Amino acid sequence: MCGIVGYTGPREAYPIIIKGLKRLEYRGYDSTGVALHNSDGLKIFKKKGKVAELEDAIIGKNLHATVGIGHTRWATHGEPSDRNAHPHRSAGGKLAMIHNGIIENYIQLKQELTNKGYIFTSETDTEVLLNFIEEIRKNNQCYLEEAVRVALKRVTGAYVILILDEDNPDTIIAARKGSPLVIGVAKGEHFLGSDASPMLEYTKEVVYVNDYELAIVKPDQLILKNLGNEKITPYVQKLDLELAAIEKGGYDHFMLKEIFEQPQTIYDCLRGRLDAEAGTITMSGIQQYTEQIVNANRIIMVACGTSWHAGLVAEYIFEELCRINVEVEYASEFRYRNPVINKGDVIIAISQSGETADTLVAIENAKQKGAIILGVVNVVGSSIARTSHGGAYTHAGPEIGVASTKAFTAQLAVLTMIALKIGYIKGTISEERYRHLLNELQQIPEKAAWTLKHSGKIKELAEKYKDARDFLYLGRGYNFPVALEGALKLKEISYLHAEGYPAAEMKHGPIALVEKTLPVVFVATRDAWHEKVISNMQEIKARKGKVVAVITEGDKTSEQLSDDVMIVPEADEIVAPMLSVVPLQLLAYYIGVAKGYDVDKPRNLAKSVTVE
């Protein structure tokens, strides 16, 4: 949550920071602020609202500066407001700071500072940390860098902080624990960001700062240290990301662009790994752990939100193909239980961002208990990817729309490949079935393209159903998690109440909701459960509910039973979720648009949940 940007060098800092903040708005967008050091001294401009609102509000101000920091907020401590927006200024006035994360012991620190006479102008934990740093600097008569180090040793929680100091105009002090920080390196200048997007057009050389590291960033110098004041040699990596990948490319919204990218992203995910003709799956990040997975007593998938739904689909797939016991855990619950982790357990962490705080801590805990951790992650170099022993990137490219779409299908593609590989080595699937499924998987990009091509009617359905108050999403087997995902997409984007349920379980409660105004969305593609699903559809029809169904092309029975249908091509049930989810993503998108909502930035949400 929260996006941070910084710049120091010879260029105008403000345009770089504002453009960077717009790219990071997916991380939070309830307030925005920048601090610039220029001829007027250290100036702070901040405001409740999105980046564009701040930009409009400060036209005409002296924004010339060659050093600055900027912040786009997702509120944790204190409501979204001008005064809670970052940057915060220290009580002495010399320091300005932005922060992403939560300082858990801020109440105690605040009390200590209040006792010393500090008065706070905001409700944030950030202002507390900043004044705590200032107090240490004053008391110890030390450099800012030293004060930051001492302060951070007292802090519990997560943070990335960037600080500007009026007395050291061209220097940014940065530190990280538990939230991401990337530093772009170029000749005579440095860029800082929550991810690499703010610096893409300026440099491809980046340093991913690690936990408990502190950076002293000047135009022509980058010093990295640990909290023990030992120097660390920055590890400069080459970025493999193009500007076009983070732009809308003619689509109205990133979400729509990302839905339509799926044939390509699934293809990219399979490319170089799956060779159906040769009958091989090559995944270098898994290779070393093949034996452990094959012999695993249990696989535990940990994830949140959409990624958790991918884990649920994978549970069905792994149990079917590999005959390994699988548990799928919400990372937020798993980390605070005292889960039994035995030798021989394999943890698979699934995450688009690779920065979700709960998932990260869950795997850190499990790692300490001796489990093998594999990451199925989209963002290269992210914290979860780096914490995992091995794993596989999903290669879906940057996902900017807050609602996850292409990341989900890419996660399914990766997880299916792992399951197929392990099942084949273990001998729990026949050669024939293995070969068949490789072919089926290879055809998914083409079939996803077909699905999108035949999705024209979904916009009309959105108009028809947009005023419904509640929705029920039902599915069985592999399609049950797809129903959950469809309901989540609708809630996020359209602010409509939607519940996902196993279609059979519906009789044990939710059926009471059924009446003629209730749309019941069935994920009813042809699979082993199909006849049962048809019976469930009959039960809804008998109670006058509206049946909207995702069906397989040519399935007349389902079509006749439904009020409206969305069509996907025939596919093996193991790979079908990568197709059946697509119409549900589009339905949510079009309903959100029809209701006039900002689908790329739905209220209260942030793309990357870096607080627990």
Ligand code: M6R
């Ligand atoms: O980056 P992650 O995959 O770890 O994020 C997990 C969830 O926050 C995420 O999937 C969220 O549920 C999506 N925005 C849903 O569309």
